Amino acid sequence: MSYVPNTVAEQEAMLREVGATSIEDLLAPIPAEVRLKRPLDLPPALGEPDVRRLLMALAEQNADLDHYPSFLGAGSYDHVIPSVVPQLFKRSEFYTSYTPYQPELSQGMLQAIYEFQTMVCELTEMEVANASLYDGSTSVVEATLMAVGPSGRGEVVVSRALDPQYRATLKVYAWARGFTLREVGLEDGATSLTALQEAITPDTKAVIVQHPNFFGSLEDMRAIEKVTHASKALLIVAITEPASLGVIAPPGAYNADIVAAEGQSLGSPMGYGGPALGLFATRSELVRRAPGRLVGKTVDNRGQTGYVLTLQTREQHIRRERATSNICTNQSLLALAATIYLASLGKQGFQAMARQCLQKAHHAQQRIAEIPGFSPLFSRPFFDEFAMATPLPAEQINAALRDRSIIGGYELARDYPEFGDALLFCVTEHRTRDEIETLATALEEITGSAE
Amino acid sequence: MSYVPNTVAEQEAMLREVGATSIEDLLAPIPAEVRLKRPLDLPPALGEPDVRRLLMALAEQNADLDHYPSFLGAGSYDHVIPSVVPQLFKRSEFYTSYTPYQPELSQGMLQAIYEFQTMVCELTEMEVANASLYDGSTSVVEATLMAVGPSGRGEVVVSRALDPQYRATLKVYAWARGFTLREVGLEDGATSLTALQEAITPDTKAVIVQHPNFFGSLEDMRAIEKVTHASKALLIVAITEPASLGVIAPPGAYNADIVAAEGQSLGSPMGYGGPALGLFATRSELVRRAPGRLVGKTVDNRGQTGYVLTLQTREQHIRRERATSNICTNQSLLALAATIYLASLGKQGFQAMARQCLQKAHHAQQRIAEIPGFSPLFSRPFFDEFAMATPLPAEQINAALRDRSIIGGYELARDYPEFGDALLFCVTEHRTRDEIETLATALEEITGSAE
C-alpha cells in the first residue's frame, strides 16, 4: 500500500468531491456475479527490507557470472559491460519514461534511438535500422514475416545451423501465419550449399542463415547470397553474437536484405535471457515494409533539429489489422544501453574487443584440443564459439565442471543428437587466460588425462 | 590514461599553440634536482574489467552485513537504508559537484542542505544546525573547541562513557590546542553524578556526555544539565546513535548547548567506518561561534527564494587564522543521504523505526539473559545497545560466533578492563527475530548451555 500516497482522510474527501460515499459506489458497474468475494490468495505484503532479503535469498541460489566463470554462449554472451553503461542508462529520466509519443518532452530518448539506429547501420553496413524489437528470435520472426508479406503464404528456407530456439520460435509463427518452413541440413558444421540450392523453389520468399552460426562457425555467406538472390528470395541474416561484427565481414558486405540479430552482447546484462534486444536492419527501399518503431530527424517550428517517431503508418496504432507488425512496446532501454556501450567502446575499442574474443577463443580451442579425447567437431573458421567432441558424455563433464564452480559449454546433443558427445564452448574477451587454464585443467582431471 | 580525452596529435597541436615543443618545456620551472628520474614504483595500469575483478576479490574477503548478521554497534549502526536513498543521492548532478560556491548553479544541493539543517534541528530540538562535519568524533572536537573559545585554554570535563575512540581523538586535540581534559568515572554504566560535580571547576568550559552512552545506557541528562549549567560550562551532548532520537528525549528538551553527533545511522552505508557524517547543532545565539558551512535562505534579484552559503565570515577562507574552525570540505553528500533518508522514513516512520530498535534490543537482551552465565552488566534503561557479562572470555565467544558467520558484540575489555568478560550487543530494527534466535542459540552452544 506504500506507493499510494493519498491517505484515507484524503481519499474520503475525494469521494465526497465525486459524490460517492465509498469506493464501492465507483465499482458499482462491476456486476456482483463477477466480483471477487475474497481477498486474493497471495502472500501478505512485506516491508521493503523484508522484500530485499527475500529476493536476495532467491538471487543467491543462482550461479552468477561474477563467481562462476562461464564458457557457455549459445545465444547469450558474457561480454564486459563498461561501468558507464548501467550508470547512464539507469538514469530515471530515461527508464521511467514511455514511448516518446510527445517528442518535445522526449528528445533525449529519441536522439539516443536515432544514434542507436545509426550504430546498428554501421555495425551491419545496412541502410536502415529500427528502434529495436523484443529479441533476436522474434526479430528473425519479424524479418521472415516481412519477407513473406501480407499474404502470409509461401516458403521459407532455414538453415539447421540457426539457433534451435530461434527455429522453434519460427516454427510456431510459420504454422500460425501459414507459410512453410524448409530446413536445410549441415556440412562440416555449416549450412550445406547443395542442400540449400535444392531447397529453394520459385515459392521461396526468404533464406535464413545465422552467421556466425549456432556452432560458432562462419558460413560461406557469399555463396549463400548468390544462391539466394539467384531466386527472388530475400536473404535474412540472423546474428546472435554481434560482437563478431568487430572483426568479421558484416551482412551489408555480402548483400543481405534483412539483418535480424540479438543485441544482448552490446551492453545489456544477460539476465537469464531477458530482457534481450532485437536488432533489425534492412535496405532503404524495404523500409516501409519494416516492423517496429523508427526515429527520424526533423525540424521544429523554431528551425531547430529534433527527432520524432516516424513512418508510423506502418504501425498497428494507425494501420491496425494491416500493420507491418503488431509490435508496440519494444526494448528501447536496452537499445539505449547498446548505444552507450558502443559509444564507450568506440571505433577502436569495438574492434579490439572482437579481436580479443577471437584470440582468446582460439587459444582456448587449441588448449582444449591438446587434451586427449577432445577434438574440434568442425574445421571451419569460427569467432568466439567452437564445438568439441568430448571423451565422456557432455552432461557428465558439465556436472563435474559445476562442482568446480565453472559453467561448462552447451551440450550439443540437446538439439543435435547427430553429433554425439560434444560441447559448444564460448570464450569472450571477458575470460582470462587463467580461467581458460582452469577450465582446461578441470577437463583434464575430469577425463582422467591429468598426470 | 583513459580519462585524458585529448589524443597525442591534439596535445601536440596544443603544444604548438602555446609555443612549446614538448611537455618538458612546460615543466621547465621544476628544478632537475627535484625531478623524479624514474617511473613511479606502482603496479601497472589495469583496464576497467581487470580493476573490477581485483576490487571485487578484495571486497569479498570482508564479512559484509548482508551475509553476516551483526550484533555489533559501538558507534556504527546497521539500519535499513530505503532503496530510494542511494538511488537519489547518487545522481551525478549531486555527487560530481563541488561546494556550492556559485549558488545560482547549485540550488539543488543548497536547498537539500537547508532541509538537512532543518531536520537536524527537528531531531535534536536545537535551534541551528550546520551543513555537516567530518564525523561524530571530530564533531565532538569542534564542539569542544567552540566551547573553549579562541583562547584555547581551560578545562573540559568528559564522561568515561563517551565512545573510547572519541575520547582518544579529543585527547589529541586537547593536547595540541592546550586545554585540559578531565575524565569522569562511571556508576552502573553511566556518568557518576558525584564525580561529575567534583570534576567541574570555575575553569570548566564544557561538560561532554554521550547519550545514549557508549554502553547504550541512558544517562540522567536532566541532572547532568543542572550540574553543568550551575557552573558557566556548556553542555555538549555527544550522540553516536541518532536513531535513538525517534523515541528518547532530545538534547533540546534538556537544555543542551551543543549537540555533536554521528549521523551514519541516518541512511549512510557503514563503509568500514567512513565516510561518516558529523552532525552539529547548537543554540541560535551561539551560531556565530559555530564551525562549518551554513546554508541560509535568501532572495534573488527577481524576488524568488533561493539558498546560499552564509555567515561565511566565521570560516577559514575569509577569517583565516581567526576562523572558528579549519573545516572546508565536509560531508555534504552524506548530509544529502540523511535528508533523503529522513524524508523517506518521515515523521511516523522514524519513530516507528526507533521503537522497533527498542523492542528488538530488549527482546534480545531478555533472551540472552536467559542463557546461564549471561547477565546484564548494568541496570539502566537502554535504547538499542546493552552490555552483558559473559561466562567465557568475550574474544572466545566472538571467535566462535565468527565461525558461525555472525558478527558478535563489542568486547568491552578492549577499552574497559574494569568490566572483565563482557560484550556490548547492538540490535537495530534491521535484525530479525530469527537472527536474534540464531545468536542466542549460538551463544548457548558456545557456552555449553544448549541441551
Place this chain on the structure above:
Amino acid sequence: MSVEKLIFEKGAPGRHSDVLPAMDVPEQPLDDLLPAEFQRATPAALPEVSEIEVVRHYTHLSQRNFGVDVGFYPLGSCTMKYNPKINEETASMPGFARIHPLASESMTQGAIQLLYELERYIAEITGMQRVTLQPAAGAHGEITGLMIIKAYHESRGDIHRDIVLIPDGAHGTNPASATLANYQTVELKSDKRGGVDVAHLKEMLAKYEGKIAALMMTNPNTLGVFDERIVEIAQLVHDAGGQLYYDGANANAIMGITRPGDMGFDVVHLNLHKTMSTPHGGGGPGAGPIGVAKHLVPFLPGPLPAHGREGYYWQDAGPQSIGRVRANFGNFLVLVRAYTYIRSNGPDGLRHISESAVLNANYLMQALKSDYLLPYDRTCMHEFVLSADRQKALGVSALDIAKRILDFGMYPPTIYFPLIVHEALMIEPTETETLETLDEFIAVMRQIAREAREEPSLLLDAPHVTVVGRLDQTLAARKPDLCWRPDVRAGRPAEVAETANTR
C-alpha cells in the same frame, strides 16, 4: 538548454576509453585465425569519444527527457505510475542480472523458483489456470494467446474459425495481432454507454456462425468503462463456439476486485509494465505473460517452471503445446520487478492500488467535465476519455491542447485514441499521484480551456518552454532521415553539425 549534438559529431579520431581487459593470451596473426575473405574490410564508424564525453552526452540527453520521476504522466492506457526503486535494486542483483539462461537448473534454482511462484501469483490475480511468462510485451501476449486459441480449435478439428471479433475501441495491437495469427478481423460497434453493442455482437455471431474464433476485449475498455454485460457477452461468444481473449492492459483497475477468469475469459494477458509498475524504459522492455483457462493449458508454450523432489526445474511443453514464442524464458529482469512488486503489495495492497486508481480517475473526470466534453458520462474505472470537440470548434485540437500541457512540466494524456471518440484525450492518472498533483493538473486543464477561448494562439504555437518547439512530423515522414550518414562525417565535426542542423 542548448542543442545537443549527436555523439557522432563529438570526439576526435583516436579518442577512446580503456574499458577492455588485458589481452593475456599469446596473440596469433589475424589471418591465421580468420581467413581474409571472412574479415571485415573497414571498421564500423562508431564514435571516437572519451569517457567524459560519453558521460556528459548521455547525461545531457537524460536532461532532455521526461519520466514519471520528473512529473505527472497521465498517458491513458499506459498506466504510467511510480516505479518503485526497490524493484530496480532487486533486478540489479548479480544473482538475477548475471545468470545464463542455459546454465543448468541446479545453478538457477532461485530464478526458476521465482518464475514458478510468479506464474501462480498471476494466475490468481487473473483467475486463470496457468500462465506463460514468455511474451515480451502486451502485443506479444496477444499473438501468443491467439495462437493458443487457434491450436485449441484445430485440436478439435474446428478448422473453419478464421474470424476474430474486435470492438471498435480496441487498441491497434489487437487487430494487428489477429492478422499475424492469420485471422480476419471483424469490428464490433460500441453502444451508447461505451460498451459492446450486444445487438451488433449477436448479429455478427449469427452472420459468421461457425467461423468465430475469438472475441478480443479489454474490460474496463479503452474508454475506461466497465462493460456490465460482460457475462452475457461471454456466454454469447462461448455459445457460438468462440473463445474470449482479455487484453489486460487495463488491469490496473481491477486487481482483487474482479478477475477476467471469473468474467468468463479464456485467455488473458497482463502488461506487467503497466499494472505491475515495471518501468517502461522509454518504450520497453515490458512483459506480457498470458494466463489461460484449464482447457487451454495443454496448448501453452513451454517450457513451464515446475517443482519436484529435486527442486525446481523446467518442464518441457507437452505434445499439444504451440511451442515457444521466443528464445529463453521471457523478460526475466522485468519479471523480477513484477515479483518484487507483488510481494511488496500483497493482496490488500493490490486491491488498494486498483481502488485508488479508480478514485483518482473519477476525481479528475468530475473536475474536468465542465470544461471538456465527456462523451460517456458515467462512473469510470482507472481512466476516462474526454473529447476536445468543443475546443475544436474554436480552432484548437486535442494535439494543440497536448502540446500546451507540455509547457506546464507535465506529460499530456494519450490523444486520438480510442478512435471512437473525436479529438480524444485519454486520461489515466494512476493511483500513485497525490491529491495536490491532481489538483494542479485540473488547474492546468482549466487554464488551457480558458486559453482556447481567449488566446488560442498560445495553444496553436505550443509548446513554448520545451527544449524544442513543435516538431514537423510530415517532413520526417516525407523525407525519412533515419540514420546519420558517415559520409558527411568527413569535415570537422562542428561544421558537419551545423549543416545537419539546418538541412
Place this chain on the structure above:
Amino acid sequence: MSVEKLIFEKGAPGRHSDVLPAMDVPEQPLDDLLPAEFQRATPAALPEVSEIEVVRHYTHLSQRNFGVDVGFYPLGSCTMKYNPKINEETASMPGFARIHPLASESMTQGAIQLLYELERYIAEITGMQRVTLQPAAGAHGEITGLMIIKAYHESRGDIHRDIVLIPDGAHGTNPASATLANYQTVELKSDKRGGVDVAHLKEMLAKYEGKIAALMMTNPNTLGVFDERIVEIAQLVHDAGGQLYYDGANANAIMGITRPGDMGFDVVHLNLHKTMSTPHGGGGPGAGPIGVAKHLVPFLPGPLPAHGREGYYWQDAGPQSIGRVRANFGNFLVLVRAYTYIRSNGPDGLRHISESAVLNANYLMQALKSDYLLPYDRTCMHEFVLSADRQKALGVSALDIAKRILDFGMYPPTIYFPLIVHEALMIEPTETETLETLDEFIAVMRQIAREAREEPSLLLDAPHVTVVGRLDQTLAARKPDLCWRPDVRAGRPAEVAETANTR
C-alpha cells in the same frame, strides 16, 4: 524550471512510505522498556510524504544542480575533473560499503589489505616514508600534520617553536589549521614571480630564530606557479630547525614528475578528492591522508595497516604517536575510490594526467591573457590566475564575470582567491577536458570580455538563464534563516510556501 518547494511544504499528515521491516518480536509496553522521563514528548516534525514525492523532489533538486557530469567546472584549486564511474561501482560493492569498522581483522582482510597497499602507493607518489589515511579532508590532514610536527619538536625538548610561516597566497585552511594546533602564524610575502620571497623568508627566520615550527607551502602554489627555489627554501627552513609542510591540494600537477619528499618536505597531505578524482559530493566527503618523512613516522596517528604471517592487521600506534585524529580508519569508501583510480591509471597514467593537466592550463592561459590581465606571466602548472582588474576599471568585477559565465552552462573559476591577486579568477581546467571544451571556454571568456566593454549590464545583472537570479548574500547573512520553522507549518502547505517565498 519552476520553483521547488521545500520537502516540508509537501505531503500531508499521515503520508509515508513502507520502508521498515516487520516488527517480529513480541511488543512490550513502551513504558516498561523506557521510563517516561526518558521518552520523547513530541515526535520530530519530519516530512510526511509518500515515496513518489521523495523521488520527484530530490530528482528535481538534482536538476537544479550542476556537476562535472553536466559540464566544464574550472574551479581553481578544486581540481574538478571527471570522476570515473568504475570508482563508484567499486565503492558500492557490499564487501566495502557494508562492513563494520570494529569487526575482527579476520573478517576484514580485504579492507585492511587495500588500505595497506594504498598507504604504500601514496607514500611512493609523494616520496614519503609512511602515511596515515585517517584524515577526512585536506584541512584535517593539515591539523594532523601540524600536530605531528608539534609532537616531534616536543619529543626533542624543542618546546619554544610556536610559529608557523605561511605564504600570503596560501589557502585559508593553512592559517586556520595552524591556530588550531596553537601556533601563531606569520605571513610570508610572495616575490614578483609569484614564489616565496626568499629575502623575506630569511628575515622572518632570523627574526623568529628558534621559534619556527614549520613552513606550510603548496608547490605549485595557488598561483599555479612552481617555486623554483624550493630546495633553497627547504634548506633554509630546515637549517632554522623548522619542518616543511606540503599542502598537496595542488598535486594534480606533479604526479610522477616531482615529489614533495624529494623537494625536502617533511609532511604532505594529498586531497584524494582532487588529485585522485574521488567525487566532491557537493562539498564532501573527501580524504586528506598525510605522508611523513622517516623521522616523523613514530608520531603518526595509529593504528596503521600492517602485514604479518597471519595476514593483514591493524598495528597499534607506538608510544610517541599523537594518537588518533578521528574514530575508525578514515573515509574508507573514498579511499576505495582512490585505490581504484591509482590501479586504473598506473605509474604512466598518473604522469600523463599531470602532464595533460599542465598542458590544458597553459593552453587556456595563453589564449586568455590578451583579454584578461595575467599578473604572473610565466609558464603555469595545472592552473593559473587571471585578474579582472581591467574589467574592474570598466565597472564589472570578477564576481560579475563569474555570474555571466553561468549563463553559458559552465561553472565559473574560483574567484577572489588567492588574496594576493586583485579580482582573481583562478582557472583549473584539469586534464579530463577536451580541446573542444577548452576552446568553448575561451570563446565564452572572450565574449564576456567584449560584453564587459560593450554591454556591461549583461554582466552586472547576470546570471540570466539559471533557475534563480543573483542571490542576495548580504540579506542572508544579516537575517540568517538557517532552518525552516515548524511553527509556520500550521497553515496549508501551499500558503506557507507563498509566505516564505516573499518575505
